[in-house]
Amino acid sequence: MRFPAPGRLAAATAVALAAFLAPALPATATTAATVAAPDIPLANVKAHLTQLQSIATANGGNRAHGRTGYKASVDYVKAKLDAAGFTTTLQQxxxxxxxxxxxxxDWPGGDPNQVLMSGAHLDSVTAGPGINDNGSGSAAVLETALAVSRTGYQPTKHLRFAWWGAEELGLVGSKYYVNNLASSERSKLTGYLNFDMIASPNPGYFVYDDDPTIEKTFKDYFATLSIPTEIETEGDGRSDHAPFKSAGVPVGGLFSGADYIKTSAxxxxxGGTTGQAFDRCYHASCDTSANINDTALDRNSDAIAYAVWTLSGGGTTPPDGGNQYENTTDVAVPDAGAAVTSAVTVSGRTGNAPAALQVGVxxxxxxxxxxxxxxxxxDGTAYRLKNSSSSDSADNVLATYTVNASSEAANGSWKLRVQDTAAQDTGYIDSWKLTF
Known part of the structure; x- marks a missing residue:
């Protein structure tokens, strides 16, 4: 969070629920209404915070822009996402x-013309390690993204997650991203969700007062926990949702409070302490891993997942009898172009994959x-299923291949990789599945 907010909070105001439209799902997909958002394990989120603290400690006590601790933080998050099957981009x-x-x-699949983004700034101030501001938001967004991979979630919308640099210097990274995004790409963004400080030690539960649908989604979640929320109206211009809002993108987010004072009401x-700041270590050296309220971190992390699942639509094709894992999202194969991939995530299995793994294409x-x-x-090992052949002139590939994958761990993100090696003909991956 870049600036201290004034010492007043606006009272919650009623908002009108805007219609949230999403395209119909294919018959093979499970609707979002029947696929509940997963619980985000608090231990996993805290493990990321422990890593960010260690990075700061090893790099002069902070993770600020231009310092080695920030690049090390980026490298840590990127490695986790790459291993989970995301397509990552480092923008300089x-x-x-x-x-x-x-x-x-970017999570493979989903409608590329409807993109739901979630993000958090990853940098700290130079004064300290920035574990609440904003390791908390960064870790929760990371663990939500990893939950997308673990569950094999297939949303209707395309999911994109972001970690911004130089927020503490004036939203520099997020402004750069939005300003360099073509107008045609901006128009594809159906929403941007921002999470900046979500585990303040004397926490409040604030919801951004921006897009009505996003706002109501967060309020609905906290209502299920019987937790009242307040509208956060002081955040405009002070965190990374601001450039998106200025560009006309619907925005929303969560906040647990900074340096202003908690009232008796x-x-x-x-709960917590009247007359004390929500975060007494705001922008200070004491913003360490000890400066975290576990309950607020747990609740807000789960709220992030709830919003991502609710606002993206879609579902997960469940394993058939526990043995099949399928991706039914279409992926275009460019004519004489680069290889494309489609991923399925296998989880909950023990040991290695079978010696006769069936790959249906x-x-x-x-x-x-x-x-x-x-x-x-x-682990990145590639198994050739089909070579190109100038004499094979038929349409389509509808086949089941057998692979000896007994040296591979069963759990993880498996990918079907397809490349068109010659010009003039086009196509797409319709679906594929693994049968264990």
Whole structure:
């Protein structure tokens, strides 16, 4: 969080529920209404915070822009996302003579014309390690993204997660991203969810007063816990949702309070200490891993997952008898272009994959001889399923291949990789599945 907010809080105001429209799901998908958002394990989120604290400790006590601790933080988050099957992009910019980094992570699949983003700034101030501000938001967004992978979630909308650099210097990273995003790409963003300080030690439960649908989604979640919320109206211009809002993107988010004072009325409904700041270590050296309220972190992390699942639509194709894992999201295969992938996440199994792993492939293509197809294991090992052949002139690939994957761990993100090696014919991955 960049600036201290004034010492007043606006009372909650009633808002009108805007209609939230999403395209119909294919018949093979499970609707969002029947796929509940997963519980985000508090222990996992805290493990990320422990890592961020260790990074700060090893790098001069902070994770600020232009310092080694920030780049190490980016590298840590990126490695987790890469291993989980996300497509990651490191966007560079310059501020104050130093190179800054935004990290973007896209989950394969979903409608590319409807993109739901969630983000948090990853940098700290130079005064301290920034574990609440904003390790808390960064860790919760990371663990939500990893939950998408673990559950094999197949949303209707495309999911993109972001970690911003140089927020503490004036929202530099998020402004750079939005300003360099083509207008056609901005129009595809159906919402941006921002999480900046969500585990303050004397916490409040504040919901951004911006897009009505996003706001109501968060309020509905906290209502299920019988936790009253207040509207956060002081955040405009002070965190990374501001550039998106200025560009016309619907925004929303959560906040647990900074350096202004908790009132007696707020303490009565939320607990904590009257007359004390929500975070006495705001922008200070004491913003360490000890400066975290576990209950607030747990509740807000679960609220993030609830919002991502609710606002993205879609579902997870459940395993058939516990043995099949399928992705039914179409992926275009570019003509004579780069390889594309489609992922399925296997979880809950023990040991290695079988020696006779079945890979069912359904690819629509007007000249299948152009196609090279591989199965890529979670550790990156590729198994060739089909080579290209100039004599194979038939349409489509509808086949089941057998792979000896007994040297591979069963759990993880498996990918079908397809490349069109010649010009003039086009197609797409219709669906594919693994049978254990």
């Amino acid at each position: 910019f310059t501020s104050g003579g130093s190179t800054g980094y935004n990290l973007l992570a 707020q303490a009565q409904k939320w 359904d690819i629509k293509h007007t000249w299948r001889g152009d196609l090279v197809i591989d199965l890529v294991a979670p």
